[in-house]
Amino acid sequence: MSASVILALLGHLWRQHRRPLLVMTAAVTLFEFLTTRLAPAPEEVSWLSGLAALAPPHLVALAGGDVAFTSPGGVIALGYTHPFFLLLLGVWAVRVPSSALAGEIGRGTMDLLAGRPVTRSQLVIATFVGFALGLTLIVFAAWTATAIGLSLRPLGVTGGRFVGVGAMAWLLFASFGAVSVLISATAREAGHAIAWTSGVIATSFVVEYLARVWKPVAGLRPFSPFAYYRPQQIVTSGVAASDVTRLAALMAVAIVAAIVIFRNRDL
Amino acid sequence: MSAAAIETSGLTKRYGPINALQDVSLRVEPGEVFGFLGPNGAGKTTTVRLLLGLIAPTAGSALVLGRRVSPAAAISRREIGHLPGDIAFWPSMTGERTLDFLEHLSGRRAAWRQELLDRLQLARSDLARRVRTYSDGMKQKLGIVQAFQCEPRLVLLDEPTKGLDPLMQLAFYELLLDLNRRGTTIFFSSHVLPEVERVCHRVAMLRGGRLVSIDDVDQFRRSMPRRVLVHFREDLEAADLAAFGRVVASAARRVELLVAAERVPALVSRLATLPLQDLLIEPPRLEDAFLERYR
Numbered sequence: 325m326s327a328s329v330i331l332a333l334l335g336h337l338w339r340q341h342r343r344p345l346l347v348m349t350a351a352v353t354l355f356e357f358l359t360t361r362l363a364p365a366p367e368e369v370s371w372l373s374g375l376a377a378l379a380p381p382h383l384v385a386l387a388g389g390d391v392a393f394t395s396p397g398g399v400i401a402l403g404y405t406h407p408f409f410l411l412l413l414g415v416w417a418v419r420v421p422s423s424a425l426a427g428e429i430g431r432g433t434m435d436l437l438a439g440r441p442v443t444r445s446q447l448v449i450a451t452f453v454g455f456a457l458g459l460t461l462i463v464f465a466a467w468t469a470t471a472i473g474l475s476l477r478p479l480g481v482t483g484g485r486f487v488g489v490g491a492m493a494w495l496l497f498a499s500f501g502a503v504s505v506l507i508s509a510t511a512r513e514a515g516h517a518i519a520w521t522s523g524v525i526a527t528s529f530v531v532e533y534l535a536r537v538w539k540p541v542a543g544l545r546p547f548s549p550f551a552y553y554r555p556q557q558i559v560t561s562g563v564a565a566s567d568v569t570r571l572a573a574l575m576a577v578a579i580v581a582a583i584v585i586f587r588n589r590d591l
Numbered sequence: 592m593s594a595a596a597i598e599t600s601g602l603t604k605r606y607g608p609i610n611a612l613q614d615v616s617l618r619v620e621p622g623e624v625f626g627f628l629g630p631n632g633a634g635k636t637t638t639v640r641l642l643l644g645l646i647a648p649t650a651g652s653a654l655v656l657g658r659r660v661s662p663a664a665a666i667s668r669r670e671i672g673h674l675p676g677d678i679a680f681w682p683s684m685t686g687e688r689t690l691d692f693l694e695h696l697s698g699r700r701a702a703w704r705q706e707l708l709d710r711l712q713l714a715r716s717d718l719a720r721r722v723r724t725y726s727d728g729m730k731q732k733l734g735i736v737q738a739f740q741c742e743p744r745l746v747l748l749d750e751p752t753k754g755l756d757p758l759m760q761l762a763f764y765e766l767l768l769d770l771n772r773r774g775t776t777i778f779f780s781s782h783v784l785p786e787v788e789r790v791c792h793r794v795a796m797l798r799g800g801r802l803v804s805i806d807d808v809d810q811f812r813r814s815m816p817r818r819v820l821v822h823f824r825e826d827l828e829a830a831d832l833a834a835f836g837r838v839v840a841s842a843a844r845r846v847e848l849l850v851a852a853e854r855v856p857a858l859v860s861r862l863a864t865l866p867l868q869d870l871l872i873e874p875p876r877l878e879d880a881f882l883e884r885y886r
Contacts, residue, residue: 332695339684432679436737439643440696441669444662587662590646 329442333450334457341420345458348412352462353469359403360473363396366480372399382537396479400470401555404489409466410529413497416458418521421504424451425586427514434591444587448509452579455501463494481559488563489555495571496553500525502578509586549574594657596621596745596776597642601651604637604800611637612800614651619778619793621744624771626791626808627780633797635780636676639749642778643673656745669698672738676749676780678730682723686713686733689722693737701740708736710762727754735763745776752786764790788812788876815875816849821862822869835861844868 364372373394376384403409425447428434437447467490471483504521511517528548535545545551552567597619604612612634619625629635640646642655644662653660658667680689694701708718711732722730731754738746752760767790771777781787787794788808796803816836822845829841835858836850850858855872862870 328698329696332692336681336692339688340681431681432675432677433681435640435643435645435673435675436678436680436693437696438645438662439668439671439673439675440693441665441667441698442696443665446665588647591640 326446329446330450330453333437333442333447334454337420337424337450337454340423341454341458344419345416345461348416349462349465352409352412353465355406355408356403356466356469357473359400359406360470360477360479363399363479366396369395369399385536386533395481395560397481397485397559398556400474400479400481400486401489401559403470404466404486404493404555405553409493413459413462413493414500414522414525416462417455417497417501417504417525418518420455420458421451421501421508422511422514422517422521424454425505425508426511426517427508429511429591430513430515438591445583448505448579448583448586451508452502452505452582455505456498459494459497459501463490463497466490466493485559488558492553492555492558492563492567492571495568495575496549499549499571499575499578500528502575502582506578506582506585509582510589594621595619595654596623596656597625597778598654599638599642599651600653602638602641602648602653603650604634604641604646605649610800612641615797615800615802616651617795617802617805619776621776622771622774623793624767624777624779624791626787626794627778627797628782628784628787628794629780629797630782632799634800635782635797636749637800638797639673639676639747639778639780642747643668643671670744672741672743672746674734674738674746674748674751676753678734680722680725680730680733683721685721686718686725686729687715689733690718690737690740694740697741699741703742704736704740707739707766710766711735711759712762728756728759731755732759735766739766739770742773743775745778746770747778747780749780750783751779751781752783760786784876812875813852816851817855817875818873819848819850819855819858820869820871820873821846821848821867824866824868827865831865832858832861 428437438444467483467486470486474481474483500521503524504517507520507524508514508517511520528550531541531544532548532550535542535548535551549571552564552570554564554567557564595618597617599618600616602612602615603610615634615638627635627638637646641648642653642660644660644664647662655667656670658664660667684692690701690704694704708714713729713732713736717725717729722733725733731751735751738748752763755763764786767777767779777790779787779791791808793805793807794811795805818839819836821832824844826843827846829838829846832838832846832848835854836848838846838848840847848858852875859870
């Protein structure tokens with residue numbers, strides 16, 4: 325019973341979001357593939373490093389630090405910190421949870437769902453699982469494009485080095501998605517949930533960036549989930565277990581809070 | 592005494608300073624068609640939503656089909672059909688997909704769907720269209736089908752005939768009676784008095800969130816005063832008839848009275864001695880009682 329309800333709810337989410345999901349997946353695939361085509365060859369990297377040395381520090385910080393320009397892998401990892409990639413994943417993290425809980429309430433269709441033998445927990449879990457499956461597809465497509473691009477144009481780095489980058493991109497936005505589910509579980513309109521979640525993601529991004537380039541606010545950095553997403557470092561030295569733990573903890577806390585709040589609120 | 596289909600005890604819902612529902616205690620027996628009457632804002636929709644566990648009571652409790660209502664008590668909703676007052680669907684879904692999806696969520700087979708579609712004249716071509724193209728009446732029909740299709744033991748209907756044309760209203764009343772004959776309990780919230788009178792066994796009246804009365808519809812009708820319209824051939828003092836009931840309106844030759852059922856024979860005998868031109872005794876209507884209680 326429980327599994328069939330979750331499957332029915334997942335099918336419902338798929339019908340609502342499949343087109344944007346496929347468009348986002350195609351866009352991310354193309355973008356990451358192009359990154360491998362545009363990345364400098366190993367012999368060109370020194371030229372890029374010299375250019376980076378002349379660039380304003382805040383611009384280098386936005387790219388993820390000097391390491392982004394010292395190897396082809398670092399440059400390709402830029403594709404995973406680029407605003408286009410982050411924006412698409414952010415849109416997905418906002419869109420699905422906001423329309424699933426707050427959106428159903430605002431639209432008036434929540435009564436049809438919650439008036440059936442569906443528990444509130446199932447509604448929250450299905451929302452998160454549906455979002456996470458879509459996120460998996462987008463991130464997997466991004467990594468596949470990188471891997472295919474690197475196999476077609478050897479740059480001294482393999483697609484395998486980007487598995488960790490993709491996994492951490494998934495974890496970062498799964499955490500934001502969980503926060504989005506939490507906000508949606510408290511809201512009555514999709515618009516409110518979208519505004520709040522977008523605000524949280526944008527603020528996190530800005531705080532992390534400012535904390536890197538402006539000493540007075542450097543202490544705020546640990547409060548931004550973006551602080552634990554470092555593609556360039558992952559390519560060179562692998563995934564840090566502490567980053568995984570922190571993002572996973574944020575995701576778990578947000579989902580548990582969403583379930584508790586949604587189970588006890590009036591619809 | 593068998594378990595009630597619905598039993599509430601001191602059910603109360605407050606939104607800040609607003610008392611949406613106050614201390615409502617009622618019992619609906621299995622197999623009953625129970626009308627829940629009240630003007631807009633009386634608390635009818637709040638009651639239905641409380642019974643489904645969509646909102647939590649501020650005080651009091653409710654049992655539905657023998658189980659305590661709460662948002663977590665999903666299993667009790669397996670045997671409940673629900674038609675919301677302002678029904679909304681997913682605009683990009685077709686009617687058929689909507690019914691399939693809601694059937695899956697119900698966990699019961701939609702054994703009655705085809706018959707409902709036939710009786711409400713929803714064609715297969717209608718169901719193949721997206722809901723966004725539906726008229727209000729078609730959406731209401733789809734709402735009725737989704738509420739009834741899995742043959743629930745209890746249906747909670749909130750203003751169910753909204754948007755239906757008179758012919759469809761008749762078809763709907765027939766459906767209700769058939770469903771009731773199969774043993775389904777029907778909880779019917781409405782402010783359309785004639786339809787409640789037509790289909791309900793008992794009726795509860797709400798006012799400002801409080802339960803004003805619960806009555807058997809037939810007994811209630813029998814206890815109601817009859818409206819008597821008298822037209823005389825010449826001018827008469829209406830006060831002459833005041834001894835038989837309450838004079839509601841009077842003109843030179845016309846008098847309108849509300850007369851208790853047992854006083855009607857005496858009034859007729861008296862009228863026979865007067866220059867009577869026309870006499871109309873209307874059967875009692877729930878509407879009169881409703882207006883009397885809400886005035």
